[in-house]
Amino acid sequence: VIDVRKLYAETGYFTYDPGFTSTGSCESEITYIDGDEGILLHRGYRIEDLAENCTFMEVAYLLLRGELPNQQEKEDFEQTITYHTMVHEQLLNFYRGFRRDAHPMAVMVGVVGALSSFYHDSTDITDPKQRMIASHRLIAKMPTIAAMAYKYSVGQPFIYPRNDLSYAEDFLHMTFSVPAEQYKISPTVARAMDRIFILHADHEQNASTSTVRIAGSSGANPFACIAAGISCLWGPAHGGANEAVLNMLAEIGHKDNIPKFIEKAKDKNDPFRLMGFGHRVYKNIDPRATVLKKSADEVLAELGVDDPLLELAQELEQIARNDDYFVERKLFPNVDFYSGIILKAIGFPTSMFTVLFALARTVGWVAQWNEMITDPSQKIGRPRQLYKGNTELPFTPIDKR
Numbered sequence: 001v002i003d004v005r006k007l008y009a010e011t012g013y014f015t016y017d018p019g020f021t022s023t024g025s026c027e028s029e030i031t032y033i034d035g036d037e038g039i040l041l042h043r044g045y046r047i048e049d050l051a052e053n054c055t056f057m058e059v060a061y062l063l064l065r066g067e068l069p070n071q072q073e074k075e076d077f078e079q080t081i082t083y084h085t086m087v088h089e090q091l092l093n094f095y096r097g098f099r100r101d102a103h104p105m106a107v108m109v110g111v112v113g114a115l116s117s118f119y120h121d122s123t124d125i126t127d128p129k130q131r132m133i134a135s136h137r138l139i140a141k142m143p144t145i146a147a148m149a150y151k152y153s154v155g156q157p158f159i160y161p162r163n164d165l166s167y168a169e170d171f172l173h174m175t176f177s178v179p180a181e182q183y184k185i186s187p188t189v190a191r192a193m194d195r196i197f198i199l200h201a202d203h204e205q206n207a208s209t210s211t212v213r214i215a216g217s218s219g220a221n222p223f224a225c226i227a228a229g230i231s232c233l234w235g236p237a238h239g240g241a242n243e244a245v246l247n248m249l250a251e252i253g254h255k256d257n258i259p260k261f262i263e264k265a266k267d268k269n270d271p272f273r274l275m276g277f278g279h280r281v282y283k284n285i286d287p288r289a290t291v292l293k294k295s296a297d298e299v300l301a302e303l304g305v306d307d308p309l310l311e312l313a314q315e316l317e318q319i320a321r322n323d324d325y326f327v328e329r330k331l332f333p334n335v336d337f338y339s340g341i342i343l344k345a346i347g348f349p350t351s352m353f354t355v356l357f358a359l360a361r362t363v364g365w366v367a368q369w370n371e372m373i374t375d376p377s378q379k380i381g382r383p384r385q386l387y388k389g390n391t392e393l394p395f396t397p398i399d400k401r
């Protein structure tokens with residue numbers, strides 16, 4: 001590791017690194033990835049162990065506070081989060097301003113950003129207590145806001161949170177219950193939902209997390225910073241990939257068409273890429289994809305869903321994993337490859353997939369935001385550039401141009 005900050009101070013040299021492929025922007029104690037080995041650790045714990053043995057609330061506590069909670073701490077944390085699940089009634093008016101057919105991610109960007117207007121004066125980011133309250137509010141309100149985005153899009157009344165349910169159960173309830181009928185929550189589905197949240201909770205300095213950190217580095221309101229993260233996550237090269245995977249599988253349609261799409265993905269003149277494949281950091285299978293593949297089998301069996309897309313996805317994975325192009329470039333399935341199939345089986349429309357990612361990633365964003373604020377070496381994020389434009393020109397008055 002070269003300390004470029006020191007090099008710059010001494011020589012004026014800076015690095016040119018578009019896409020930050022080899023630039024570390026911060027020190028962090030939250031998440032570790034070994035991309036070659038396919039290892040992901042949160043605060044030292046393997047993601048597979050956390051997904052198998054913990055609830056999302058325990059993982060949220062771990063990311064935010066640095067250690068796993070004991071039973072009492074877990075209950076206190078759950079109670080704190082539950083306390084903040086309601087949104088202000090005035091926020092309901094905000095939804096009504098959106099077009100009915102708006103993409104729910106567009107609604108999320110707007111509504112989460114709007115939270116800053118509700119808590120603008122009470123968010124002193126230099127005060128750890130206020131930072132923690134803002135973090136709790138964000139974690140607690142995201143499921144409510146996300147479920148409301150869904151309800152708005154299908155024209156159903158908003159369903160209020162229920163404090164007797166777990167985080168994942170409450171989200172399912174707010175999304176799928178209707179006033180006349182409570183949604184029957186299957187423990188397998190609730191567990192799969194919780195696991196999806198765990199697997200998406202944090203992933204060190206990815207594009208959206210870096211966006212949150214950069215926005216936060218100017219001292220901006222935390223709700224506005226998270227809205228910035230949601231905007232970044234939306235893109236198909238990042239969180240939008242889970243939605244893109246299902247659209248792609250639908251487009252492929254039948255396993256006989258797979259070779260044609262594989263060739264398209266390899267053709268450099270064709271913008272098509274195999275969605276759900278490849279990762280900036282993992283050059284091995286994404287450990288989250290392995291957990292999700294297993295979870296997909298369980299959920300589909302429990303719900304009795306016989307989804308031809310799962311079969312198609314498995315076939316596509318097999319063919320791609322034996323193809324030289326993908327092998328040489330170390331392009332393996334990533335977390336988005338199987339999550340969409342589970343979410344579809346539970347009943348979410350594809351447009352909600354990235355919203356669920358944002359909901360879960362909020363935990364990572366607030367943990368990273370807190371870490372950034374308390375790191376004395378952090379300065380405002382301000383990359384340099386390699387200027388390629390004109391050198392100085394004599395000014396031309398408008399009548400001479």
Ligand code: ACO
Pocket residue numbers: 236237238239241265266272273274275276277278279280281329331334335336
């Ligand atoms: N299909 C076909 N070719 C691919 C794919 C793909 N999915 N991904 C990468 N490649 C190729 C590139 O064309 C490039 O080939 P080349 O060396 O012949 O030019 C090589 O593999 C390296 O790819 P880069 O684009 O340089 O890798 P980068 O690290 O910049 O991109 C990314 C990573 C954005 C994830 C990319 O693999 C991709 O677009 N994947 C599909 C979208 C996706 O699934 N995104 C989700 C990522 S995970 C997440 O955000 C949670």
